[in-house]
Amino acid sequence: MNLRELVIKTLVEVEKNNSYVNLLLPKLIANLGKKEDKDFVVELTYGVLKQLKLLDYMAGKLLKKRSKLPPFVINAIRVGLYQLYFLDKVPTYAAINETVEAVKRNYRGFTGVVNGVLRNFIRRREEITKIDVSDEVEYLAIAYSHPEWMVKRWLNQYGYTKTVEILKYNNHQPNLTLRINTLKISPKAYCDLLNEKNINFKQLPYLPEGVVILGKVGVKELPGYDEGLFYIQDTGSMFIAYLINPEPNSVGIDACAAPGGKSTHLAQLMGNKGIIYAFDVHPGRLKLIEENAHRLGINIIRCLLGDATRLKLPDGVNPNWILADVPCSGTGVLARKPDARWQKSEEEIIKLSQYQLEILTNLSKLLPPEGILVYSTCSIEPEENEGVVENFLRKNPNFVLVKPPEWFFNLGIVKNNYYLRLLPGEIGDGFFGVILKKLC
Ligand SMILES: C[S@@+](CC[C@H](N)C(=O)[O-])C[C@H]1O[C@@H](n2cnc3c(N)ncnc32)[C@H](O)[C@@H]1O
Numbered sequence: 071m072n073l074r075e076l077v078i079k080t081l082v083e084v085e086k087n088n089s090y091v092n093l094l095l096p097k098l099i100a101n102l103g104k105k106e107d108k109d110f111v112v113e114l115t116y117g118v119l120k121q122l123k124l125l126d127y128m129a130g131k132l133l134k135k136r137s138k139l140p141p142f143v144i145n146a147i148r149v150g151l152y153q154l155y156f157l158d159k160v161p162t163y164a165a166i167n168e169t170v171e172a173v174k175r176n177y178r179g180f181t182g183v184v185n186g187v188l189r190n191f192i193r194r195r196e197e198i199t200k201i202d203v204s205d206e207v208e209y210l211a212i213a214y215s216h217p218e219w220m221v222k223r224w225l226n227q228y229g230y231t232k233t234v235e236i237l238k239y240n241n242h243q244p245n246l247t248l249r250i251n252t253l254k255i256s257p258k259a260y261c262d263l264l265n266e267k268n269i270n271f272k273q274l275p276y277l278p279e280g281v282v283i284l285g286k287v288g289v290k291e292l293p294g295y296d297e298g299l300f301y302i303q304d305t306g307s308m309f310i311a312y313l314i315n316p317e318p319n320s321v322g323i324d325a326c327a328a329p330g331g332k333s334t335h336l337a338q339l340m341g342n343k344g345i346i347y348a349f350d351v352h353p354g355r356l357k358l359i360e361e362n363a364h365r366l367g368i369n370i371i372r373c374l375l376g377d378a379t380r381l382k383l384p385d386g387v388n389p390n391w392i393l394a395d396v397p398c399s400g401t402g403v404l405a406r407k408p409d410a411r412w413q414k415s416e417e418e419i420i421k422l423s424q425y426q427l428e429i430l431t432n433l434s435k436l437l438p439p440e441g442i443l444v445y446s447t448c449s450i451e452p453e454e455n456e457g458v459v460e461n462f463l464r465k466n467p468n469f470v471l472v473k474p475p476e477w478f479f480n481l482g483i484v485k486n487n488y489y490l491r492l493l494p495g496e497i498g499d500g501f502f503g504v505i506l507k508k509l510c
Pocket residue numbers: 325326327328329330331332333349350351352355376377378379395396397398
């Protein structure tokens with residue numbers, strides 16, 4: 071199978087079964103010998119998934135009857151166009167010939183169509199790539215390949231310039247960011263290991279344990295993965311543990327904890343002293359917390375199956391803090407999940423906000439007076455963020471908002487005095503968090 075064929079088959083599978091590409095792809099490329107081949111397949115698959123709408127717009131100008139084409143052929147055209155438009159490093163002849171070859175092997179009768187479309191693109195490139203649409207929402211949705219409903223909401227919420235920044239960020243390949251496991255190694259010693267391996271990186275000045283890897287490096291190529299010297303985690307996500315800033319020996323609940331990014335960070339801030347009850351509703355995902363905690367050498371996390379909408383704590387457990395890192399639409403992290411933007415809907419956002427409020431309300435009852443409840447999402451939709459919190463506060467006057475630490479203000483990431491709100495591209499991915507305190 072040539073590399074394009076592998077990409078096309080992956081795209082067909084993702085589209086047909088709504089499969090998660092980040093789970094599917096590693097298995098499919100495992101048998102490819104060369105690293106360049108693996109990188110190429112990942113880049114092409116992720117790229118096509120992100121640019122789907124723009125590619126289909128261009129294909130629409132080149133095709134008469136798209137609806138009659140089998141999914142394999144539609145995806146072959148997308149793969150061909152993506153290479154011709156976005157990948158300067160792929161010679162035109164290779165992009166066309168290899169893609170057409172893949173079609174010949176699978177759908178021989180459509181070879182001419184695909185060949186014709188790709189060659190016509192070369193001839194009529196300027197006309198085909200020009201977006202002849204006057205409506206602003208439709209234009210941006212095509213140009214930056216996002217669903218129209220998303221663009222419309224962000225324009226209403228954040229205005230034109232910010233929206234374009236978000237759209238651009240979502241289409242770029244974000245750097246790998248990692249959190250050094252200070253339970254096992256100091257930030258300085260880990261950075262020395264990166265230097266020894268000639269890996270380019272940038273240490274985050276405001277988060278000494280946070281490191282951005284510059285350039286293409288696989289997780290397993292970084293020093294100390296198996297030894298648990300780091301955890302892959304976006305910068306925005308790392309801020310959430312600092313909203314709680316737990317004391318060593320405190321007792322905490324992470325109510326929606328899998329795969330354990332924030333639980334393990336919290337354990338790290340606690341110096342692996344105290345106890346964290348990490349719940350998740352999905353047994354399979356609970357295992358991921360156990361694996362991660364084990365790899366990182368953390369032994370204060372107790373993993374428990376539980377539904378945060380009706381969670382009961384083990385007898386005698388009186389938490390100092392609770393984290394509600396709730397399931398959300400994930401519109402803050404679309405840059406890392408290329409297929410996600412097409413799998414969301416506006417209705418889902420409203421439904422999720424009701425679910426999130428239910429979780430927050432139930433968790434609030436488990437907290438003793440003076441306890442801290444942190445609510446967080448990786449969504450940038452106000453309904454899931456400020457909306458849930460304001461609704462909650464209206465019904466629960468025994469809770470008040472607490473300001474984030476001073477250094478958050480210095481970074482300019484606090485909105486309206488209380489809300490940590492990061493939009494995609496401001497520092498990294500989009501995140502939201504807020505601290506609530508129970509008065510009585
Ligand atoms: C945003 S993710 C949590 C990420 C995690 N806190 C981390 O930092 O790695 C949300 C998690 O909530 C879980 N979840 C969804 N509904 C839940 C519920 N009713 N009760 C508990 N967990 C739930 C999902 O399985 C998912 O693992």
